[in-house]
Amino acid sequence: MRILLVGAGGVGAAFCSIAVRRDFFEAVVVADYSLASAERAAASADERFTAAQVDASSADSVAALAREHRATHVMNAVDPRFVMPVFEGARAAGADYLDMAMSLSRPHPDAPYEKTGLKLGDEQFAAAGAWEADGRLALVGIGVEPGLSDVFARYAADHLFSEIDELGTRDGSNLAVEGHAFAPSFSIWTTIEECLNPPVIWEDGGWRTTEPFSEPEVFDFPEGIGPVECVNVEHEEVLLMPRWVDCRRATFKYGLGNEFIEVLKTLHKLGLDRTEKVRVGDVEVSPRDVVAACLPNPAGLGPRMTGKTCAGLWVTGRGSDGAPRSTYLYHVVDNEWSMREYGHQCVVWQTAVNPVVALELLVTGVWSGAGVLGPEAFDAVPFLDLLTAYGSPWGIQELDA
Amino acid sequence: MRILLVGAGGVGAAFCSIAVRRDFFEAVVVADYSLASAERAAASADERFTAAQVDASSADSVAALAREHRATHVMNAVDPRFVMPVFEGARAAGADYLDMAMSLSRPHPDAPYEKTGLKLGDEQFAAAGAWEADGRLALVGIGVEPGLSDVFARYAADHLFSEIDELGTRDGSNLAVEGHAFAPSFSIWTTIEECLNPPVIWEDGGWRTTEPFSEPEVFDFPEGIGPVECVNVEHEEVLLMPRWVDCRRATFKYGLGNEFIEVLKTLHKLGLDRTEKVRVGDVEVSPRDVVAACLPNPAGLGPRMTGKTCAGLWVTGRGSDGAPRSTYLYHVVDNEWSMREYGHQCVVWQTAVNPVVALELLVTGVWSGAGVLGPEAFDAVPFLDLLTAYGSPWGIQELDA
Numbered sequence: 001m002r003i004l005l006v007g008a009g010g011v012g013a014a015f016c017s018i019a020v021r022r023d024f025f026e027a028v029v030v031a032d033y034s035l036a037s038a039e040r041a042a043a044s045a046d047e048r049f050t051a052a053q054v055d056a057s058s059a060d061s062v063a064a065l066a067r068e069h070r071a072t073h074v075m076n077a078v079d080p081r082f083v084m085p086v087f088e089g090a091r092a093a094g095a096d097y098l099d100m101a102m103s104l105s106r107p108h109p110d111a112p113y114e115k116t117g118l119k120l121g122d123e124q125f126a127a128a129g130a131w132e133a134d135g136r137l138a139l140v141g142i143g144v145e146p147g148l149s150d151v152f153a154r155y156a157a158d159h160l161f162s163e164i165d166e167l168g169t170r171d172g173s174n175l176a177v178e179g180h181a182f183a184p185s186f187s188i189w190t191t192i193e194e195c196l197n198p199p200v201i202w203e204d205g206g207w208r209t210t211e212p213f214s215e216p217e218v219f220d221f222p223e224g225i226g227p228v229e230c231v232n233v234e235h236e237e238v239l240l241m242p243r244w245v246d247c248r249r250a251t252f253k254y255g256l257g258n259e260f261i262e263v264l265k266t267l268h269k270l271g272l273d274r275t276e277k278v279r280v281g282d283v284e285v286s287p288r289d290v291v292a293a294c295l296p297n298p299a300g301l302g303p304r305m306t307g308k309t310c311a312g313l314w315v316t317g318r319g320s321d322g323a324p325r326s327t328y329l330y331h332v333v334d335n336e337w338s339m340r341e342y343g344h345q346c347v348v349w350q351t352a353v354n355p356v357v358a359l360e361l362l363v364t365g366v367w368s369g370a371g372v373l374g375p376e377a378f379d380a381v382p383f384l385d386l387l388t389a390y391g392s393p394w395g396i397q398e399l400d401a
Numbered sequence: 402m403r404i405l406l407v408g409a410g411g412v413g414a415a416f417c418s419i420a421v422r423r424d425f426f427e428a429v430v431v432a433d434y435s436l437a438s439a440e441r442a443a444a445s446a447d448e449r450f451t452a453a454q455v456d457a458s459s460a461d462s463v464a465a466l467a468r469e470h471r472a473t474h475v476m477n478a479v480d481p482r483f484v485m486p487v488f489e490g491a492r493a494a495g496a497d498y499l500d501m502a503m504s505l506s507r508p509h510p511d512a513p514y515e516k517t518g519l520k521l522g523d524e525q526f527a528a529a530g531a532w533e534a535d536g537r538l539a540l541v542g543i544g545v546e547p548g549l550s551d552v553f554a555r556y557a558a559d560h561l562f563s564e565i566d567e568l569g570t571r572d573g574s575n576l577a578v579e580g581h582a583f584a585p586s587f588s589i590w591t592t593i594e595e596c597l598n599p600p601v602i603w604e605d606g607g608w609r610t611t612e613p614f615s616e617p618e619v620f621d622f623p624e625g626i627g628p629v630e631c632v633n634v635e636h637e638e639v640l641l642m643p644r645w646v647d648c649r650r651a652t653f654k655y656g657l658g659n660e661f662i663e664v665l666k667t668l669h670k671l672g673l674d675r676t677e678k679v680r681v682g683d684v685e686v687s688p689r690d691v692v693a694a695c696l697p698n699p700a701g702l703g704p705r706m707t708g709k710t711c712a713g714l715w716v717t718g719r720g721s722d723g724a725p726r727s728t729y730l731y732h733v734v735d736n737e738w739s740m741r742e743y744g745h746q747c748v749v750w751q752t753a754v755n756p757v758v759a760l761e762l763l764v765t766g767v768w769s770g771a772g773v774l775g776p777e778a779f780d781a782v783p784f785l786d787l788l789t790a791y792g793s794p795w796g797i798q799e800l801d802a
Contacts, residue, residue, distance in 0.1 A: 266667040268582075269582045269583045270583055278691070280687075280691050281686070283684040285684055
């Protein structure tokens with residue numbers, strides 16, 4: 001296995017620090033628009049890791065690099081706006097492909113908060129036949145959310161439930177960053193994208209959308225995190241899970257917290273969430289890029305961050321015995337642990353560990369397939385076992401049904 | 402009188418539309434960084450108005466243009482960051498000078514919310530001796546606030562009060578803009594500057610500062626505007642009034658409204674109020690300029706704006722008869738009126754009318770002086786009479802003392 005890792009940001013760098021401890025692959029080429037970033041990430045690993053420059057907005061640039069290094073797998077770790085060129089570049093080079101976010105959505109032109117327009121991943125699924133015909137695999141959405149949450153969905157269907165009412169991904173944390181008035185722990189570009197787009201819901205056999213930040217609900221997160229207010233957010237799980245797992249409803253709610261919601265609403269009100277460039281004096285810039293440039297780099301916040309982050313799936317329905325069941329399957333990472341063990345903050349570490357586990361299952365043939373597939377298309381047990389073997393166990397909590 | 406008007410934004414264009422109805426001057430050269438803007442403003446007036454290009458950040462550029470057109474008066478109508486080069490350019494060219502905002506402040510390095518650092522106008526007042534020696538006048542802060550509010554202070558001291566406790570400028574409106582989630586009616590650059598700087602207060606013979614948005618107070622504005630929550634904001638009146646008018650206290654409170662305050666706090670929290678450039682991809686921009694570029698141009702909002710704006714001074718103390726007195730002197734402009742009569746929205750119109758009145762008093766010799774002087778250094782009565790003659794009367798309201 002020869003991996004081309006596209007993107008040496010927070011998640012890409014954490015990917016290297018996790019992969020370096022494993023021996024299932026031959027080489028990782030770490031590529032970034034900034035060669036210096038790629039070199040830093042590669043240098044932090046071992047001699048199997050080398051650095052290269054790439055333009056992720058160009059499928060040709062990605063394909064040329066993949067061919068040059070005879071990559072068997074292209075691992076996409078850049079902002080979701082580059083999903084399509086990296087996805088197409090991988091296919092052009094005859095490599096398998098993995099990502100942690102899917103191709104972007106476009107709201108419905110007339111009823112954005114009722115009907116779906118172009119959905120998350122639609123552009124990728126449109127190419128599924130071509131991937132299948134080539135016998136190549138695109139494993140989409142294999143971070144933590146989407147990713148581990150989707151593995152949980154498959155596990156719940158296969159081992160815990162006879163009938164599923166709702167697959168409700170719930171994400172929350174008690175993270176705080178000392179010395180910053182406002183310091184998101186994940187890419188603000190992506191956070192704005194997912195939080196301001198119309199949230200999507202799967203219900204009774206179809207997808208529909210709702211208003212941003214709708215249906216607030218307090219969810220009590222485990223391992224000392226406690227209750228956090230969660231709201232509907234557009235997320236890949238809602239598009240992935242119902243394709244492979246029977247359920248009446250699929251939702252995603254994010255524990256953004258009130259302050260964060262207010263910030264996002266204000267950015268939207270002022271048009272600062274826009275990605276189209278505006279003219280400012282003699283230059284043109286995307287307002288959203290300016291917002292990102294003004295905030296601290298999430299990857300660098302680890303040393304001043306405290307708390308835990310939790311990703312998980314709340315499943316309701318009927319258990320294997322036919323009785324009502326309500327179960328939360330979850331994965332918690334303590335920032336203190338991830339900083340001490342890996343030198344990466346918990347949110348990017350938690351995202352990056354899952355594709356490393358998946359690649360190890362692919363190289364050993366435990367997971368295999370062709371086409372455009374989500375994590376719930378594969379057996380969950382070997383994934384969860386290997387994640388635990390990586391030193392990062394998952395948990396299960398029964399709730400009142 | 403030959404006027405060089407520097408700045409053809411909202412206020413500059415309104416200045417032209419007001420001045421064109423008067424015959425006290427010979428020529429106005431309308432200058433802007435954008436020649437097209439200058440040409441538009443000049444073309445809307447008559448043959449006495451011509452257009453030119455100028456770089457307001459360069460005193461040499463301003464001086465050269467003033468000399469070329471033999472300007473007797475330089476009228477500054479650009480953002481306050483350009484006050485010093487325009488002020489110095491006017492002096493270098495031997496012209497008198499007027500502005501509507503003063504040189505910028507810098508917070509105290511150690512105790513920004515207790516002590517003043519460099520105060521608003523300090524850089525201009527430092528040059529007062531030189532202006533006086535040249536026999537030239539710099540009439541600073543002669544818009545509406547500062548400007549008309551300062552005229553009110555002088556009027557109150559001369560005609561209404563024997564002893565003044567507080568000179569409290571209070572600014573509020575009931576303006577709304579249809580079709581925009583957020584549309585400030587005045588330059589957002591200036592609004593951020595004044596609202597996020599430490600507010601300054603004159604008290605017992607000295608200046609001190611306080612926290613932004615401090616001492617919220619509901620003030621009941623006249624002519625149907627009604628109660629608006631006002632908070633402390635850094636403003637020139639507090640620096641000007643106590644230099645010429647005896648008072649125990651001078652304050653400025655602005656009826657920003659809760660939504661606006663939250664927006665400003667969020668911009669500050671995210672660092673988007675900063676003026677220093679940040680690198681975004683291949684370009685460098687000032688985040689505050691990006692915020693301004695994302696919002697609608699305040700000068701263009703008039704047709705969709707409704708409501709009235711009120712500028713005024715709340716004076717408390719003892720009346721001429723020695724009895725306690727509490728009086729609000731004010732000036733209200735209805736947007737519907739200013740749009741119909743002048744084609745300019747009420748906030749920029751209300752700012753621009755005052756320097757036109759002042760120039761007319763200077764050319765006729767009713768007002769005269771040398772040095773760096775505020776509006777309260779001159780007799781208030783002829784100013785208020787001429788303002789009324791312009792069709793825009795002021796009002797007076799007695800409050801419970």
